[in-house]
Amino acid sequence: MWERQAAAWRNTALSRPSVSPLCALVMAILLSMLLVPSLCLTQDQWDKHLPTVEQNSSLNMKFDPKTTKLTWDCQENATYGECVLIHKEKGQIKKKVKDKECQCTFQDCSLHGGVTLTVEVNINQRRISETLVYLNPGGEGTAAQNFSCLIYNADFMNCTWAKGQAAPNDVQYFLYIRDSKKKIERECPHYLKDSGTHVGCHLQDLSGLTSYSYFLVNGTSQEAGIQFFDSVLLLKEIEQYNPPNNITVHCNESHCFIRWEKPRTRKTLSIREFQYQLDIQRQSNTGSSGNQLIVVSGDSGNKYSFPRPGFRAKHTVKIRTADARKAHWGAWSQPTEFDQCL
Template sequence: MLEPQGTAKDSGLTGSLAQWALPSPSASPVGPLATAFLLSLFLHPASLLTQEHRDFPAVEPIPSLKMKFDPRRMTLTWDCQENATYVECVMFHKEKGPIAIMLTDKKCRCKFPDSSLHGGVTLMVTANISQRLISEKLVYPNPGEEGTAAQNFSCFIYNAYFMNCTWAKGQAAPDDVQYFLYIRDSRRKIERECPRYIDDLKIHVGCHLKDLSGLTFHNYFLVNGTSQRTGIQFFDSILSLKAIERYSPPHNVTVHCNESHCLIRWEKPRTLQSLTGWEFQYQLDIQRQSTMQHSGNQLIEVSGDAENKYNFPSPEPRGKHAVRVRTSDSRIQHWSAWSRPVEFGSEETEASLVHVYVLVVLGTLACALLLGCLLKRVIGKYKLFPPIPRIKDKLTDNHQSDQQMIWEKFPPSAGRGDNEEVLTVEELTEAPTSP
């Protein structure tokens, strides 16, 4: 028989075996059978599972959130779980870095701001399920062969109503590739395809739009492609209309002059979006139309305001001038083309001034020549006619000794000396003849 040797304090397998004593085989003929039965009882698999279940409770597996991403709406959704609270969802962007959105309700979705996706993104949701904080990730790649997407993509708006977009064929794209452009406003209400493509060897490499209605401040541009040979990657970008607009030149440029100044006025250009005058910056190029002075004057910077004017100092008489104006955004310098030149001043005044300059120059030259000739004559006369020594005056010898010269010491003049000829005249007296 089995007799307890103490009170069981532990329901585990090890404690149970230590609390029972086995009878001696000599005490009873059924001792070995009882021992075998006891061991089989405690080593039964069901008994082991029961003991393990009571010591280590099983953990329920966490079901997958089954995340889904809609790139058109930039929305991430997942399956809602019971007794689950969601903390945040994060988009890991290669250029912008992590973009986190904190969740304050039990809605099983989050919406990200518009971002380019051609570099691929990783999405992650952090949730609290069964008092455990877990995170699940979803990778959204750019399918297709590397290097097949459109490259060198750019757009610009001109004349306030037109827009051109251009791109180039990918380096690894096959010859049968074809690209398509789609534009979506930031409110995601209007999505349009390019109405007029620009082709190069039958491949779309540009787009021209003449209807920009419906576009917002920021817009999403997508260029995807198709091919029968391989998958084509897409290219997308977020562009601001203000950043890509090229302004037209200012119009209605006028000039009004008085005795001392000329007032230059102009009107701000037409733009796609309504802008205040202070958002513009202007440059004025004032040139004097003269053969004596060419262009290349320093440009004059003028900040935009409500009046758009500049007072140019130009006293009378003034020659003929020309002014032209161009504009740019005060924060993003993309200068427009120059306006048409507007002339002011008088050609007659310019001509008269030229005549005065010519007369002054000619008069100066004439005076210089006259003085040169006079000086040359004086110097030449001195060389040709040196001073003749005077006869020594005995009466005033004591008073004018410094002014007399000894004849022998007087130097011979140039061109004379040994070659000087002396003419001697002899007087012949004839004897009178007798009658």
């Protein structure tokens, strides 16, 4: 059908040699349309032929690492889908964007490895996606390294780090700590130094810190830009517990019973969040002559019993504490002596 119609147009054009150039142009256009075998396009092909968003529709994205807030220019007649933060360790972290809001705030996460941020926007029924890459400014290898923190005696915390391998000699580091609600930020009140360079921090006041806290070590130098190091720590995972309190031992004709009280911790914890290790040693005239190492879960009622041996001997027991995952065993208690003879 398409071929016959095209032939008819050609015959008409040939039978009218006096046709004007304009008419010939119109007929050529119509002829080319008729020779197209199909005008059906797939959705992908159709999208490619839709008008693209002009360059002046750029969202002008900005990222504030201090507040972890991503902002962009509001566009007229725009609706927003979601923000995405791509983290090297955690992968994609997505946030829904509320209508008429041109921002989204992510939860605290480490940024020293750099992140990629993306926003999807719908403008006049056209979806556009823009990406912003945030990189850690400064020279490679200048950031503090081997960072760690430990809470002890329930009220104190030490954080330590080492000078970056590529850091210049005049580098100076500073530690800042922020609660997870981003309301309280403090600088280290008392630095530990090595040849004048800050390599640690001692804190005696942990009030105001929430379960998750954000730690930032940045640096300054006259010779080069210094990269920062940051970390988000769950405080109960870095607390080293004291030995349990009030250890007592009582023996009857068949068993010995050891009891104790859970130690004081920074935050009140349930008994299930503790583990205890008991070191029971039998004493002889020449010193220790045998010991037992026993792990007892916190839900045991803070007690342990064992059969009384059939011989007379003095024994000692000492106990130490860890969290339920046994990440950090604390120090041993002072030995408690008990005599198994009645």
